[in-house]
Amino acid sequence: xxxxxxxxxxxxxxxxxxxxxxxxxxxxxxxxxxxxxxxxxxxxxxxxxxxxxxxxxxxxxxxxxxxxxxxxxxxxxxxxxxxxxxxxxxxxxxxxxxxxxxxxxxxxxxxxxxxxxxxxxxxxxxxxxxxxxxxxxxxxxxxxxxxxxxxxxxxxxxxxxxxxxxxxxxxxxxxxxxxxxxxxxxxxxxxxxxxxxxxxxxxxxxxxxxxxxxxxxxxxxxxxxxx
Numbered sequence: 001x002x003x004x005x006x007x008x009x010x011x012x013x014x015x016x017x018x019x020x021x022x023x024x025x026x027x028x029x030x031x032x033x034x035x036x037x038x039x040x041x042x043x044x045x046x047x048x049x050x051x052x053x054x055x056x057x058x059x060x061x062x063x064x065x066x067x068x069x070x071x072x073x074x075x076x077x078x079x080x081x082x083x084x085x086x087x088x089x090x091x092x093x094x095x096x097x098x099x100x101x102x103x104x105x106x107x108x109x110x111x112x113x114x115x116x117x118x119x120x121x122x123x124x125x126x127x128x129x130x131x132x133x134x135x136x137x138x139x140x141x142x143x144x145x146x147x148x149x150x151x152x153x154x155x156x157x158x159x160x161x162x163x164x165x166x167x168x169x170x171x172x173x174x175x176x177x178x179x180x181x182x183x184x185x186x187x188x189x190x191x192x193x194x195x196x197x198x199x200x201x202x203x204x205x206x207x208x209x210x211x212x213x214x215x216x217x218x219x220x221x222x223x224x225x226x227x
Contacts, residue, residue, distance in 0.1 A: 004224035005041045009033045010068055010075060017072045017095070017174035030172075031097065034147045037170060039101040042067070042077060042223040049102045049166050054081035060217035062086070067170075067221050074176040077101065078160075079168040079219075085161035087211050088192045093181055095174045096150035098160070100141050103167030107139040107148055109155035110203065129207045132198065133157055157192060157205070 003011070012033055016026040047053050048063065061084045065077035078086065080103075088108075098107070110133035136155050139148055140163065150156055160169075177187050192205040 004226075005033075005037065006067075006223055007226055009037060009041075010226055013073050013075060013172055013174070014070070027095075031147055031149065034097055034099045034170070034172070037099050037101070038143070039168065042101065042170065042221070044077065044079075044101055044168055045219070045222065048079045048168060048219075051082060051165065054166060060215050062214070062216040063219050064216050065219050065221050067223070068226060069176055071175070071179060073172060073174040075170070075172050077168060077170050077221075080105075080160075080162040080166060082162055082165050085159055087214050088157060088159040088194070088205070090157045090190050090192070091150060091152075091173065092156075092184075092187045092190075093152045094150075094156070094187065095152065095172075096156075096158075097147050097172040098141070098150070099147040099170045100143050100145060101168040101170055102143055103165050104140065104142045104163040105167050105169060106161045106163050107141065107158055108161070109136045109139075109150065109158035110134060110205070111136060111154050112156060130195075131157075131192070131205050131207070132202060133205055134202050 009030070012026065012030045016023065016030045042065075053059065054061070059081070061081045063079040065079070067075040067077065069075070080086070088110075098105075112131060112133050141148060150158055175187065177189055179187055181187055191208050191210050193208050195204045195206050198204050
């Protein structure tokens with residue numbers, strides 16, 4: 001039996017993130033495969049790209065489709081209502097790959113641990129609920145765009161917003177949340193708000209609880225069978 005495209009993506013993701021051997025070469029292969037991934041490859045239901053669905057009073061503003069998870073990688077699909085966003089959040093020492101399947105997204109991201117942020121943080125130690133981060137250029141991506149990559153030290157805090165209508169994207173995270181960072185404990189998703197600009201392009205952020213306007217529901221994966 002021929003392997004589906006999404007099946008090939010899954011196998012490459014597991015290969016990439018389950019071993020350090022040839023990591024960067026495998027990551028480039030994964031990115032190239034993800035660049036070619038479409039809504040048809042995962043059988044994304046057309047209803048999600050119609051505005052009528054999102055106007056229902058009891059509909060969550062974000063739907064998540066769980067495709068695969070093990071100790072090394074999580075793969076799923078986020079679908080956002082028009083002008084909705086995933087709040088500014090972090091990926092602690094994680095890689096993230098985002099490929100739009102439908103609609104348009106604006107990705108606003110920040111980097112921790114840059115030379116600029118270290119200079120600021122050296123003056124204000126011990127504030128555990130605050131971080132300093134350097135803002136990166138905003139990225140607008142559509143279904144024909146290449147995937148975005150968020151790295152452990154670069155663009156690892158980010159906000160993802162649908163633009164002009166519903167938007168759907170496939171999301172690959174490695175390692176998953178709730179896995180252990182050696183010497184630091186369990187990976188948790190933390191949310192942030194921007195407080196102020198403390199230097200050109202450098203911002204102070206405060207950790208907050210998950211915003212009340214953000215919640216999700218789920219929908220079963222209906223794409224090709226994955227082994």
